[in-house]
Amino acid sequence: MPRIQLENLTKKYGNVEVLHGIELDMEDAEFTVLVGPSGCGKSTTLRMLAGLESVSSGEIYMDGKPVSHLEPKERDLAMVFQDYALYPHMNVARNMSFALRLAKRPQKEIDAKVLEVATMLGLEDYLARKPAELSGGQRQRVAMGRALTRDSGTFLFDEPLSNLDAKLRGQMRAELAVMRQRVRKNMVYVTHDQIEAMTLADRIVVMHSGEIQQQGTPEHLFKHPVNKFVAGFLGSPPMNFLDVELHYRDNQVFANGKGFSLRIDADLAARAVKQSQRHCTLGIRPSDLDFDANAGNNAALDLKVSVSEYIGSQSVLICECGEATVTVEVKSETPIALGEVLRFAVRSDAIHLFDSETSTAI
């Protein structure tokens, strides 16, 4: 519910600074997803928000009020821990109802709520079991259930679905998406899963070594990454990067690499000219390459297919392009023979260019 602001938040463990000035504004009832490689500080950020870690400098505001000195229970939040953090001596039902029991809610209400959440999570047959008697995925669902029985203003999720099988994960994702529509809560969600991040988020925040790289809607980040890191991090399979040299000819800009020369769209070309770029990195997503033998010379890559990974209706081809490796996503029925050199059309509006020194987008 509250509007949450992180202002120049830093975290130090001893002399090591692991978060360097996090600036983040989360609107009322917004679903924020934190993504980033392992160890980049996602859990730390979440735990500071929860009040489990002290703030080294900077401030956290909820609805404009500074809260960094408040105890977790005064911040009105529920949390799913990365390591579940279940109470080992309580059975599933008591784990899930602990907060409600502390709040002295009527027993009837507690029972009803626990049953409702347990049913949603497929845990109704396990209510009497202790955490040690559950599988990893079941434990994770209990952790999730413990948060969902709460009626807090803010929900913090630290990789809450990481241990579930694909089908269950899909179901839970859908449940979360429904819940997100139905209840007006603030949710902050950490995940490694691209699909979760893309489907659930109102706002994705990409972090790297304790810093926010970029934040915005999933679509914005996917289409307009500010740097090579964000571009490579979002999207699966990840974006291809090729070293190119820009050539200016007949008022047009061409990106030349080993064995290819691609024409750059006017807008992007203008920006490149303005920055007088010469050496840079060209980025193209695997899904923006189409098998097309008749594509023009300046809008295609000739790739030698070395591996084909079948993943159902789509196949991922791993190809050679000079010394670089390029992955391509094609429909599985595309007739492909390994070892062949094939021509793939490049959608010109899907080309990204990055400064080869600073990695920022051009």
Place this chain on the structure above:
Amino acid sequence: MAPAAIIMLIALFYPLVYMVYGSFRDWDPSQRLSETDFVGLANYVKLLSDEAFIESLTVTLTFAFVVVFFEMLIGVGLALLLDRNLRGMSLLRTLFILPMMIAPVVVGLMWRFMYHQTDGIFNRWLTDLGLDRVDWLGQHALTSVIIADIWQWTPFIFILSLAALQSLPRSALEAARIDGATGWQQIIHIKLPLMAPVLIVTMLLRLIDAFKVLEVILVMTEGGPGLSTEILALRIARTAQEFRELGEAAAMSNYLLLLLMVLTLAMFGFTRWQEARAQKLKMLQREEEG
């Protein structure tokens, strides 16, 4: 291996068998055991109506349960208070366990001086404050020896509780904080239940030890005044040496032994029960995965 085992068995059980055998006989220290008369359960029956023995048994039980109760209360309480990472905490913890390292006889002597009617520190304080002196080792002898024992053995409980506390899953406590538990509620609902297995074993160990206490009381009061602090161990020694009733003394020791055995069995039973439970959990889990 076999000879070693036999020697061990003899070394362990000979005194025990000797004592049990002796307890069925009318036995004066001047006699050899073979010269004594068999009296069946007479020694045991006689003890049951022996007021001095009953008194001594009551003193022992009172002493043991009272000291263990307070030691648990203070030891666990201190552990809960000092379970935090503040500067100087490790020094404080080391200081707390000093009493345990002092030889019991020395502890007894120390407290005897402190309880001294005129020169003891307690009574001097009391007179300085203008209050009446307390007859520590006379009228209040049992309370006084209980206090001394609590002073000596609380650190034992403290150390074990602290170790138990520090091995609790941190994340469960964090979850409790998020769930809105106050400090007290964390103790009642999370910390104590999770510490319970260690606490129960610690308590039984202390109880067994408290039944056998001897030195401190011997030095402080020698069991007096009257029978007020005559714990079983002392009573047994006196029965054997002063009253020259070896058979009776042996029967008394057997009563004590029986009591300790029940407690020990309770402890083993408890750990066994726990292991069985853990085993069952594992089996259940394997079934699930299989």
